[in-house]
Amino acid sequence: xxNNPGGFDGDFSGTTGGGSGGGFMNTTAQxxxxxxxxxxxxxxxxxTTVKCILDCQxxxxxxxxxEVNMVCLVGIIRSVDISSTKISYTLxxxxxxxxxxxxxxxxxxxxxxxxxxxxxxxxxxxxxxxxLQEKRHILGFRVVQVDDPNMITTHVLEVIQQQLMLKKxxxxxxxxxxxPVLANSSLLSGPSVPGGSxxxxxxxxxxxxxxxxxxxxxxxxxxxxxxxxxKLAADKIDRLMEELASDGSIYTTVDDEHFMAIESx
Amino acid sequence: MRVNGSLLPQFxxxxxxxxxxxxxxxxxxxxxxxxxxxxxxxxxVFNQPLMENLEGIVEVHGTCSGSQVHIESYYMLPIDTIENxxxxxxxxxVQLIHSTENAWIVH
Numbered sequence: 001x002x003n004n005p006g007g008f009d010g011d012f013s014g015t016t017g018g019g020s021g022g023g024f025m026n027t028t029a030q031x032x033x034x035x036x037x038x039x040x041x042x043x044x045x046x047x048t049t050v051k052c053i054l055d056c057q058x059x060x061x062x063x064x065x066x067e068v069n070m071v072c073l074v075g076i077i078r079s080v081d082i083s084s085t086k087i088s089y090t091l092x093x094x095x096x097x098x099x100x101x102x103x104x105x106x107x108x109x110x111x112x113x114x115x116x117x118x119x120x121x122x123x124x125x126x127x128x129x130x131x132l133q134e135k136r137h138i139l140g141f142r143v144v145q146v147d148d149p150n151m152i153t154t155h156v157l158e159v160i161q162q163q164l165m166l167k168k169x170x171x172x173x174x175x176x177x178x179x180p181v182l183a184n185s186s187l188l189s190g191p192s193v194p195g196g197s198x199x200x201x202x203x204x205x206x207x208x209x210x211x212x213x214x215x216x217x218x219x220x221x222x223x224x225x226x227x228x229x230x231k232l233a234a235d236k237i238d239r240l241m242e243e244l245a246s247d248g249s250i251y252t253t254v255d256d257e258h259f260m261a262i263e264s265x
Numbered sequence: 266m267r268v269n270g271s272l273l274p275q276f277x278x279x280x281x282x283x284x285x286x287x288x289x290x291x292x293x294x295x296x297x298x299x300x301x302x303x304x305x306x307x308x309x310v311f312n313q314p315l316m317e318n319l320e321g322i323v324e325v326h327g328t329c330s331g332s333q334v335h336i337e338s339y340y341m342l343p344i345d346t347i348e349n350x351x352x353x354x355x356x357x358x359v360q361l362i363h364s365t366e367n368a369w370i371v372h
Contacts, residue, residue, distance in 0.1 A: 049368045076340060094267070094282045094326065095371050122340060149322070149342045149350050152284075156267070156358045160367045 045126065046166075047072040047158040050096035053129055053136055061129040061136075064166040071138065073098075073125045074146060074155035077117050084110045089117065089143065091125060099137040100125050122146035124155075201232055205240045209250050210261040218253045218260030266371050268329075269359050270305020276329045280371075283307070283334060284324040284355060290315070299323070302356035308333045321347045 046068045053061060053071065061068050075093030082088075089100040104111050117123055127141040146152070208227050212219025221241065225234050232240075241259065244250045250259045267282045268275075285299040288306065294314035299307050309325055310333050321344055327336040342350065362369045 051371060052368050076338075094280075095369060120338075120340065147343070147346065149346050150354070152324075153351065153355045153358045156362065156369065159369065160361060160365075163368050 043069050045070040045072055046162050047074075047155060048162070049073070049159060050075065050091065050093050050098045052095075053098060053138075054096050063163065064170045066166050066170070068129070070126060070128050070141070072155075072158075073100075073138065074122065074151060075125075077119050077121055077123050080116050080119055082111060082113055082116055087111050087116050089123070089125075089140065091123065091138070099135075100127070100140040100143060101137055102140040102143055117143065117145055122149070122152065124151065201236065202240045202243060204228060204231065205237055206244055206249060206261060209241075209244070209259055210263055213260045213263075216253075218258045220257045221259070222257065224259075266369065267359050267362055269303040269356055270301035270307055271303055272359070272363060273301075273305075273307060273329055273334070274332075277331065279329055280327070281329045281334060282324060282326050283309075284322065286322050286352075287319050290319055299325070302352050302359060309336050310334065311336050317341075320344075322350060322352075 044066075046063055046066075048063060048068070048071050050073065052063060056062060061071075073091060073093055075091040077089050078092045078097065079090040080087065085103070087102040089102070091098055091100050102111070122145070123143055124146050125138055125140050125143050127139040129136055130139050131137075205224060205228065208224050209219055212223060221238070224241065225237050228237060241250065245252070245259070248262070250261050252258060253260050266276065266280070267284075269283070270285075273281065273283070283299065283301060285301040285307075287297060288300050289298040291297065295311050297309040297311070297315075297319055299309055301307060309327075312335065319339075319341060322342040323339050324342070325334060325336045325339040327334045327338075329335075
């Protein structure tokens with residue numbers, strides 16, 4: 001049945017709004033539900049280590065089975081090579097060493113020497129992993145010097161936390177337990193809830209949202225519609241969700257498309 | 266791998282990263298005493314005399330040899346960041362690295 005795309009949104013810095021983790025959205029797109037968006041590439045940034053990037057055997061860089069669009073690394077600049085076409089850094093985060101390439105910005109034809117970082121400083125790098133002749137490197141979309149050494153501590157912790165989070169997502173996705181949200185199963189659950197009384201359509205919608213509220217950013221409107229596709233029309237769901245919101249039973253979370261119920265499972 | 270004073274003995278012969286406060290610099294510039302993030306005191310040995318005056322907090326990278334560390338490179342924290350640096354949080358992060366399998370573990 002329908003996977004709950006809301007489960008992954010907003011957990012990682014830099015996730016673009018409305019773009020739920022690409023792997024989850026794909027199933028919705030295939031079934032052509034009214035709210036489905038075109039299949040899109042995963043848009044995420046994960047803090048990780050050079051070792052992780054170099055060790056990954058898959059063709060496109062993944063961590064714990066999740067395709068990673070961009071990475072965040074923190075390490076020491078070991079070398080700087082400035083040419084007119086690009087600036088090439090070597091970044092060492094003590095788990096390995098990787099090249100970081102930076103190209104002229106915007107309309108600039110040549111690189112600006114003064115922009116380059118010095119050797120021996122700590123830098124934070126954001127960008128996608130690319131391969132050139134079997135060797136991986138990072139496209140340094142953003143390369144900035146680390147001024148506060150507490151960033152070192154923060155990065156150590158971010159890497160561990162995100163890795164464990166992905167591991168947890170992977171294992172809960174594989175099991176059937178917390179994944180799908182079924183309208184008929186929620187009908188059988190418990191006494192009447194704040195969303196409405198009895199088994200009205202509004203109640204149905206509300207219960208779907210309650211189930212989706214177990215994730216940090218709640219459930220997206222699209223996911224609610226996907227879950228109830230056979231029972232309720234999309235515009236009816238829109239109306240009911242607006243009513244629930246003005247009742248105060250549900251509220252928006254990371255953006256206007258994501259909702260959470262005041263009551264959680 | 267990042268270690269503190271207590272963990273250092275387990276990494277004999279291995280590559281380590283140690284962060285701590287510079288206590289004393291030997292006049293010959295080849296050796297430094299460091300207080301690690303967990304309050305232990307260790308000896309650092311350089312293969313070339315230091316070119317600059319090491320002071321404040323420094324992160325060193327090298328190989329562990331018994332109770333000493335042979336230093337290949339280091340990063341001295343900017344002086345004005347020392348006051349704000351949370352050594353305790355750093356030490357907890359180091360302990361966390363070694364408490365479970367994660368991306369920082371280099372076998």
